Amino acid sequence: MMNDNVVMRFSAKPVTYHFNGSLSQLAEVTDQQRTVIVTDRHLMTAHAVSFEGWKTIVLEPGEEHKVQSTVDDIIRRLIEWQVDRSFTLVGVGGGVVTDITGYAASVYMRGLRFGFVPSSLLAMVDASIGGKNGIDVGPYKNMVGVIRQPSFLLYDFDLLETLPETEWSNGFAEIIKHACIKDLTAFRLLERHDLETLRRNPDTLRSLIRRNALLKSRVVRRDEFEKGERRLLNFGHTLGHALETSYVLSHGQAVALGMIAACKISEAQTGFKDTAKVTKVLSQYGLPVQGSFDPDRIMSVLRMDKKRVSQSMNYILLERIGRGLVQYIPLDALEAKIRALSSTGPSLDPIDA
Ligand code: GLY
Numbered sequence: 001m002m003n004d005n006v007v008m009r010f011s012a013k014p015v016t017y018h019f020n021g022s023l024s025q026l027a028e029v030t031d032q033q034r035t036v037i038v039t040d041r042h043l044m045t046a047h048a049v050s051f052e053g054w055k056t057i058v059l060e061p062g063e064e065h066k067v068q069s070t071v072d073d074i075i076r077r078l079i080e081w082q083v084d085r086s087f088t089l090v091g092v093g094g095g096v097v098t099d100i101t102g103y104a105a106s107v108y109m110r111g112l113r114f115g116f117v118p119s120s121l122l123a124m125v126d127a128s129i130g131g132k133n134g135i136d137v138g139p140y141k142n143m144v145g146v147i148r149q150p151s152f153l154l155y156d157f158d159l160l161e162t163l164p165e166t167e168w169s170n171g172f173a174e175i176i177k178h179a180c181i182k183d184l185t186a187f188r189l190l191e192r193h194d195l196e197t198l199r200r201n202p203d204t205l206r207s208l209i210r211r212n213a214l215l216k217s218r219v220v221r222r223d224e225f226e227k228g229e230r231r232l233l234n235f236g237h238t239l240g241h242a243l244e245t246s247y248v249l250s251h252g253q254a255v256a257l258g259m260i261a262a263c264k265i266s267e268a269q270t271g272f273k274d275t276a277k278v279t280k281v282l283s284q285y286g287l288p289v290q291g292s293f294d295p296d297r298i299m300s301v302l303r304m305d306k307k308r309v310s311q312s313m314n315y316i317l318l319e320r321i322g323r324g325l326v327q328y329i330p331l332d333a334l335e336a337k338i339r340a341l342s343s344t345g346p347s348l349d350p351i352d353a
Contacts, residue, residue: 002028002154004210008217010131010149011224015217019210021154023050023092023117029152030088030115036081038074038101039092043119046162051092055081059097066096066136068144074104088113088151094120094167095127095251099145102133106146115152119159121171122251125178125212128153130220130233139245140304147225153213157206166250168195172285173236173252177259178212180278181232182219184322186211187281194284232324235316236262239338242301243293247348256287261341265329266317268337274321290345295338297350302338303331 004020018029026032037054040061044051057077059065078087089112091101098116105114118128134145172195179187186208198205216233223230240258243249249257260279266272279289305313312328319325329337 006214008214008221010221013149013151015149016152017213017217018152018154019206019213021117021156022158023047023154023156026050026054026090026117026154029154030090034086035088035090036078036083037090037092038097038104040094040097043093043097047159059093059100061096063096063136066100068135068137070100071104071107071135074100075108078104078108083108083112085109085112088115090115090117091128092117092119094118094123098123098128099133099142100135102131102148102150103135103145106133106148111148113151115150115154117154117156117159119156120163120167121160121209122167122174124155124160124209125171126174126216129213129216130230131224139301141241141245143306149224155209155213157202157209168199169286170250170252173255173259173282173287175208175212176278176281176285176287177233177235177255178215179281180259180318180321181235181316181324182215182322183211186215187277187321190281190284191277195286228326231314231326232316234314235259235318235324238262238302238305238313238315239298241305242298243291243348245301245351246297247291247293247350249288249291249348253288256282256289257291260289261338262315262317264341265315265337266319269327269329270317270319270325272318272320274318277321278318291348292343292345293348294350295335295342298338298342299335302334 002018002021006017007014037056040059042061044058089101089105091098105112116128118124131147131149134142137143236255236259239261240255244254263275263278282289311331314326315329
């Protein structure tokens with residue numbers, strides 16, 4: 001039996017977090033006969049036994065598959081299996097799988113119940129939480145989507161045992177982000193450790209994951225439709241997303257560079273003094289802290305960012321570690337700052353070079 005369950009109430013429904021769960025206990029939270037699992041080929045290969053007896057749709061892994069044609073394939077399969085509104089869709093995987101599953105579940109027959117078993121560190125602390133589920137359109141990440149909460153999140157920490165090396169830093173980028181905007185205590189813990197020591201300390205790691213999942217959930221619960229506080233979760237992501245779509249960078253690497261840029265912009269805007277501490281922590285978790293890019297290319301992506309409002313951008317800055325804030329920055333002023341920051345360190349590798 002799972003014995004660390006937390007219920008959080010969001011606007012439309014409660015979400016149950018089963019923190020001490022296991023994929024093999026999925027039948028305790030959803031009716032096996034009326035559930036369709038969506039996962040990817042890597043997970044299916046690594047945990048084939050856990051999927052036995054479940055209707056399962058297996059996706060090709062990778063962000064490039066987070067597109068409408070994958071959703072169409074899922075929907076065709078649901079129609080073929082005569083899935084009706086009494087069914088639940090469960091996404092077992094990382095952020096790509098959970099996003100697509102939540103989106104497909106939200107639009108199929110105008111909405112099925114859905115839940116997630118996040119398998120990556122990033123999905124456990126961030127991607128599976130918050131209800132934003134969507135797909136990419138060309139270079140524009142998450143351009144189409146919904147905000148709809150899952151009914152449950154089942155945490156199986158053993159899934160991290162097969163997490164690829166590079167995925168660890170991706171997850172830590174979001175953990176560091178949460179610490180920067182909201183959680184000085186966690187930032188201090190992150191300063192005392194590094195990637196290797198935390199991986200060797202499963203108890204500390206699990207409690208850090210739990211703390212981050214609940215931190216994000218509380219922020220989202222207070223501002224589910226992103227009118228205010230929830231925007232803080234975009235710290236590092238404005239420039240980060242633009243870099244990620246233009247250069248060969250993982251999500252965490254791009255967000256790390258975005259956080260450094262936001263710290264530097266904060267120095268001028270808010271008097272923030274701890275860029276060096278943030279830089280050091282990012283390095284401790286295997287993340288890059290400098291890279292040169294083409295400011296014209298990046299500005300053309302930023303102009304399409306969802307956080308742009310007319311000629312200004314909602315930019316997330318830090319007042320101090322543990323306290324983020326949102327400021328409107330006029331696009332012209334932002335462009336000047338981005339240009340000034342665009343030539344630090346070795347050149348990033350462009351995607352279509
Ligand atoms: N699914 C990620 C979020 O809602 O922020």
